[in-house]
Amino acid sequence: MPSLKDLRIRINSVRSTQKITSAMKMVAASKLRRAQEQAEAGRPYADRMDRMVGSLAQSLENFEAAPKLLVGTGKEETHLLVVATSDRGLCGAFNSSIVRAARRRIRALQNDGKNVKILCVGRKGQLQLKRDYGRLIVDRIDEISKRRLSFNDAEDITSRILALFEQDEFDVCTVIYNHFESPISQVITERQLIPLSVPEAEEQKTEPGLSAIYEYEPEEEELLGQLLPRNFTVQIYRALLENAASEQGARMTAMDNATRNAGELIDKLTLNYNRTRQAYITKELIEIVSGAEAL
Amino acid sequence: MADKVAFELVSPEKLLLSRDVDFVVVPGAEGDFAVLPGHAPFLSSLRPGIIEIHEEGNETTGLFVAGGFAEATPERCTVLANEAIPVADLDRSGIERRQSNAKEDLQAHPDDDAAKAELATAEAMLAALDGWGKA
Numbered sequence: 001m002p003s004l005k006d007l008r009i010r011i012n013s014v015r016s017t018q019k020i021t022s023a024m025k026m027v028a029a030s031k032l033r034r035a036q037e038q039a040e041a042g043r044p045y046a047d048r049m050d051r052m053v054g055s056l057a058q059s060l061e062n063f064e065a066a067p068k069l070l071v072g073t074g075k076e077e078t079h080l081l082v083v084a085t086s087d088r089g090l091c092g093a094f095n096s097s098i099v100r101a102a103r104r105r106i107r108a109l110q111n112d113g114k115n116v117k118i119l120c121v122g123r124k125g126q127l128q129l130k131r132d133y134g135r136l137i138v139d140r141i142d143e144i145s146k147r148r149l150s151f152n153d154a155e156d157i158t159s160r161i162l163a164l165f166e167q168d169e170f171d172v173c174t175v176i177y178n179h180f181e182s183p184i185s186q187v188i189t190e191r192q193l194i195p196l197s198v199p200e201a202e203e204q205k206t207e208p209g210l211s212a213i214y215e216y217e218p219e220e221e222e223l224l225g226q227l228l229p230r231n232f233t234v235q236i237y238r239a240l241l242e243n244a245a246s247e248q249g250a251r252m253t254a255m256d257n258a259t260r261n262a263g264e265l266i267d268k269l270t271l272n273y274n275r276t277r278q279a280y281i282t283k284e285l286i287e288i289v290s291g292a293e294a295l
Numbered sequence: 296m297a298d299k300v301a302f303e304l305v306s307p308e309k310l311l312l313s314r315d316v317d318f319v320v321v322p323g324a325e326g327d328f329a330v331l332p333g334h335a336p337f338l339s340s341l342r343p344g345i346i347e348i349h350e351e352g353n354e355t356t357g358l359f360v361a362g363g364f365a366e367a368t369p370e371r372c373t374v375l376a377n378e379a380i381p382v383a384d385l386d387r388s389g390i391e392r393r394q395s396n397a398k399e400d401l402q403a404h405p406d407d408d409a410a411k412a413e414l415a416t417a418e419a420m421l422a423a424l425d426g427w428g429k430a
Contacts, residue, residue: 041309048305048373052366056338151307217325217339226340227364237307 004280007273011266018262024090025255032183032248038149039180039245046238053231056214056224057196067221069228072195073171078115080138080170081105082161084177084239085125086247087143092254094178094186094247095124101188102176106133117170121157121240138164149244154237161236162229165194177239178246184253186246193235196228300332301371302348304358306379312348312358319372320347321365330365330372337367343419345382345426346374357382359423361416378416385424393417 322344394417400410
């Protein structure tokens, strides 16, 4: 049976852990609000961009000559996976679930005999993937979530990815991130960015009359040359924003659970402590009484 | 067909404006163009300049954009701006600081495209500030 002192020490240590987790929950909640606003504010731009590029891609007259960013390199040998995770842990299954999705994807691609390259955004994903797929990681970007995420951060990442693309380092680019549904639910999303996957069915449903051919200013090629990298950046930016919001949501939920568990543990330990204390008192009373009787 | 254009102005950070207007004048890369209801499908990149929004007769609103893309269809006009500020909110000293910073950058790195763009933006902002309201 543990001594009273041991129990007291344990109760205190659990209590201080609880204080930390509940403080982290508060911090995550306030960060979540900001991240969520930012993510939701960023959605319209990305959606409009999607729509614009989508209708543009459909009305392209000369598909063969279209930029590679839109139609790909014509082969599917090397896949680049952009795995977006967080820099910090203690956010439940947030990072592990992204990494699990990435692993599954990597295995599937490797079974098909494709080459896989990984670009890690965020420290945690890199740490988890390093063990199994260390030699596949071509680049890593850390510490972006330290400050408020800005469009420039996304541009920085995009320029690195596009530089790799220019050097023919990969043919297909997919980004894996957590889409923010609500603070307690995040959906792992895989999105192919190069070549661009156009949500065609949807486009035609909503705008049946819009198969009309667009006019361009400046020329089609030049415009596409500007629009496509921009679109790419926007999609990366969107992924990062969604991911940041999801991270805070996941952390909040995880810390809430931890706080509640700590409370339960404290209750149990306190009960145990009181029982032990009473047992000691009873024992001492018996000793005194039987000592007096013996006299 | 409606006699209004569904105009939307979005920047990467947020949806700035979304409403039905009579017509808008957009600073395209190769010249300003106006979008009225029933405009032919059209896509253009933008140069730094002012978007004029005309609604309900003579009422106009000016919004400065630092570049981006515009899409016009018969029903709507969508502007994806890199940066957008209402002309009324432009701040002269801030812009002049941006302009001089960009000039310095350009002197240090004459080939820096970002600095060139920044300078063009700042100059367009100043021009917007001077020109708006007088015309």
